Amino acid sequence: MVMQVQECFFDRFRCSPDHIASAPGRVNIIGEHIDYCGFSVLPCALDRCAYVAISKTDDNDMSVIHNVKSSEYPSGTLKIVDRFIELKQNSSLARNWCDYIICGAYAAVKYLMAGRRDDKDAELCLFREVIGGYRIVMHSDIPPGAGLSSSSALVVASCLAILTYSLSPDMSLVAQSCTDAERLIGTMGGGMDQAVCCLGQLNHALHVHFVPHLSARPIPLPSGISFVICDSRVVAEKAQGARDAFNTRVCECRVAALLLGKHLRLGTTSTLREVFDGYKTMQDAVLDDIGVLQNLALISEQVFQSTSYTFADVRSQLSMEEWSSVCSHEQLLLLERSTALNLRQRTMHVLKEAARVLQFCDTCCTTNWSSHANAQISLDRLGAALSTSHNSLKELYDCSCEELNTLVQCCRDGGALGARLTGAGWGGCVVAMIYTNDREDFVKHLGSSYYVPRGVELNVVDRFVFVATASKGAAIVYK
Ligand code: GLA
Numbered sequence: 001m002v003m004q005v006q007e008c009f010f011d012r013f014r015c016s017p018d019h020i021a022s023a024p025g026r027v028n029i030i031g032e033h034i035d036y037c038g039f040s041v042l043p044c045a046l047d048r049c050a051y052v053a054i055s056k057t058d059d060n061d062m063s064v065i066h067n068v069k070s071s072e073y074p075s076g077t078l079k080i081v082d083r084f085i086e087l088k089q090n091s092s093l094a095r096n097w098c099d100y101i102i103c104g105a106y107a108a109v110k111y112l113m114a115g116r117r118d119d120k121d122a123e124l125c126l127f128r129e130v131i132g133g134y135r136i137v138m139h140s141d142i143p144p145g146a147g148l149s150s151s152s153a154l155v156v157a158s159c160l161a162i163l164t165y166s167l168s169p170d171m172s173l174v175a176q177s178c179t180d181a182e183r184l185i186g187t188m189g190g191g192m193d194q195a196v197c198c199l200g201q202l203n204h205a206l207h208v209h210f211v212p213h214l215s216a217r218p219i220p221l222p223s224g225i226s227f228v229i230c231d232s233r234v235v236a237e238k239a240q241g242a243r244d245a246f247n248t249r250v251c252e253c254r255v256a257a258l259l260l261g262k263h264l265r266l267g268t269t270s271t272l273r274e275v276f277d278g279y280k281t282m283q284d285a286v287l288d289d290i291g292v293l294q295n296l297a298l299i300s301e302q303v304f305q306s307t308s309y310t311f312a313d314v315r316s317q318l319s320m321e322e323w324s325s326v327c328s329h330e331q332l333l334l335l336e337r338s339t340a341l342n343l344r345q346r347t348m349h350v351l352k353e354a355a356r357v358l359q360f361c362d363t364c365c366t367t368n369w370s371s372h373a374n375a376q377i378s379l380d381r382l383g384a385a386l387s388t389s390h391n392s393l394k395e396l397y398d399c400s401c402e403e404l405n406t407l408v409q410c411c412r413d414g415g416a417l418g419a420r421l422t423g424a425g426w427g428g429c430v431v432a433m434i435y436t437n438d439r440e441d442f443v444k445h446l447g448s449s450y451y452v453p454r455g456v457e458l459n460v461v462d463r464f465v466f467v468a469t470a471s472k473g474a475a476i477v478y479k
Contacts, residue, residue, distance in 0.1 A: 001051055001139060002477050008068045009053045009137040017053035017137070019164055023157035023474035024049045025142035026149045026196045027229055027431050028422045029205050029221075030389055031357040033397055035190030037253050038273025039354035040209045042219065042361060043192055044227075044470040045200025050140040050153035051477070052101070054161040060132035065098045068139035073097045080105050080131050085124075087184050091330060095185055100151050101138065104158020105131045107181035111163060111173055131162070145235035147421075147428025152193035155182050156474050164476055171198040171473060172214050187243055187424075188250040188331075200473035207361050211273055219364050221470065222379060226436045229422070229429050230411065230446060231464040232403040233454065236427030244334060246424055249397065251335050253350060254326035255314055256304070256343040260296075262317075263303050270326045272350050293355040297348055304344030311336045314343070342398070349396035356385045383417025383433050390420035390430075399425035407450050408432075414445030431468070439467070 002020060009017045024045040031041030057063065063080050067073035076098040083102050087093060109127045116122065136158075142150035155178050163169045175198035179191040195208045195216060204218035221227070236242045254270055261269030266278035280292045287295065315323075323332065335341065360382060367378040390408050394400040404421045411419035411432040419432035434442050447461040456464065 001049070001141060004068060005051045005053045005137055005139045006478065008066070008139070009055075009135070012066050012137060013055070013064075013135045015055060015135075017135075017478070018055045019161065019476050020051055020053040020478035021157045021161040021164065021474065022049040022051050022477045023153040023160065023197050024200055024471055025153050026193055026200070027227065027429070027468045028192065029227060029431065030360050030385060030420070031192070031353060032389060032393055032420070032422070032425070033249060033399065034350050034353050034357070035192040035208070035210060036188060036250050036271075037190070037257070037350050037354075038211050038271040038276075039350065040207055040357055041192045042205050042207055042357055043196040044205040044221075044468060045196050045473055046142070046148065046229075047469040047471040048140075048142045048148070050142060050150065050157045051138065052104070052154070052157040052161040053137045053478070055135045056165075057133035057135055063134045063136065065101055065134075065136045065138070067097065068137065073138075079133075081124075081127055084127060084131075084184075097154075099185060100154040100182075101136060101158045103155045103181045103184050104160075104178070105162055106184055107155060107159035107174070107177040108162040110177040110180050111159070111169065112166075114173060114177070130166070134162075136161075143231060145428070146231050147236055147423025147425070148229070149193040149197065149423070151185070152178065152182060152189075153197055153474075156194060156197045160474050160476065164479075174198050174474070176214055188247050196473070198473045200471055202472045203470050205364075205470060207357075211277070219361050221364060222367070222369060222375070222382070224436055225379065225417075226434055226439060227468040228411075228416075228432045228434055228439070228442065229466055229468050230407055230419075230432060230450075231429050232401075232407050232427060233456075233464065234401060234403045234427035236424060242424060242426045245399070245426060247331065247334055248338050249346065249399065251327055251331050252341050252343060252346045255318070255335070255341065256300075256347045258318055258322055258326055259314070259343065260300060260303055260347065264299070268322060268325055272347065276351075276354075290355045290358050293351045293358075297351040300344060300347040300351065304347060306344055308340035308342045311338065311341065314341060342396075345396040345398070349392045353389060353392060356389055360385050379417055379433075386418030386420045386431070386433055387412070393421055393425060397425075401426055403427070404430060407446075410446055410449040411442075413449065414442045416442065 025048050026043045028043040066075045144150045175194040178194040199216045201218045207217045209215045257272045261275045269275045363378050368374045407430045408419045416432040422431040451461045
């Protein structure tokens, strides 16, 4: 890939890039739709990456952004700062692939702003000062729209490529800056994708914490087991349709956090994690985190009605001040447009999924894998956690779709220990946990049960089904 990018760069610009940054896609093993609520997650970085090759233009003004797959992704010639201002001012503007590179430039500015006062004018001044004109060639082998974070990888690679001109960046801060900057495109993501993209470790999944600050612990995955990614071939385009559905979920969780926090007299709590922290300190008995999450789930079942709420139902329960602490004006409009707010279902998913992550990590780290009997019990437990997670995403979080559900079922019928949708959902991929030795039969089974009936030739099924190889995070790969 790196050579291909280099060659394309030379063909397009008749010069070599100053450097090339790479940033991996990710698969989330478990912990879906809980990062933006403040709970920890367990993704791993993939061996598929986005690459950004860069050099500065002579006038340092206009940028030319080119994609190796230029027939699918047309080149752009633009002033990065002008496009940034446009995107900032008009959130309904149609996005294109180059905008992820604009986000990367914005992330670089945010990185350099860290620790300074959050002042919009200063931000724009710095933007003009540090972001000039670049020649850029981008390439990627992360399937787009498959829920494997192809877009965040591009943002991270661009940010890293730009920052490398002035410093050797701290990758945790790159992750944080990219998370903030990517909101420019419109989804209110929680930071999992950028964190694992920046901090991924070879042969390990990453237990990522967001509270009290971003931190990550490598988790060894059981040997003899493969996590297989299976693409449903339903595209979930973050920058388009799935965006509103995603953002509505984020807002539902925030409203639920406010109402639950109020019920528990915790003051204004804008995330379920804040409710968790407040509630935990109220406990007399020493409960572990899983116990606290379970108790909170029981309370939520009593606090929230099982049927959905209308916007009017919840509007009256919160003051204007409380509303503005969790939702922007635009998000409020989004909620107003949603016909049904399922606060109980969303909360139950989040709290139980957060507990599943802790249990999963604990099982991975504490099992004595050399004892056959112990290993078997643990593997069954891990597999069951994946399947329960999927059911919860399907039933309580309502972010699955028919094809994902069918694919999960095919995985289970094909011998997977467990399987679930991975990423935001509404399309994209499933992650299945299988015995590595069963791989061939598993792929064959998926071929005949899922792919062939949908028009995919047997000999190309492995384009859509591949083993996740836990890889390292973003890096400069050519200088
Ligand atoms: C997207 C977001 C992440 C996370 C997942 C769902 O990938 O970018 O932050 O919320 O969806 O788990």
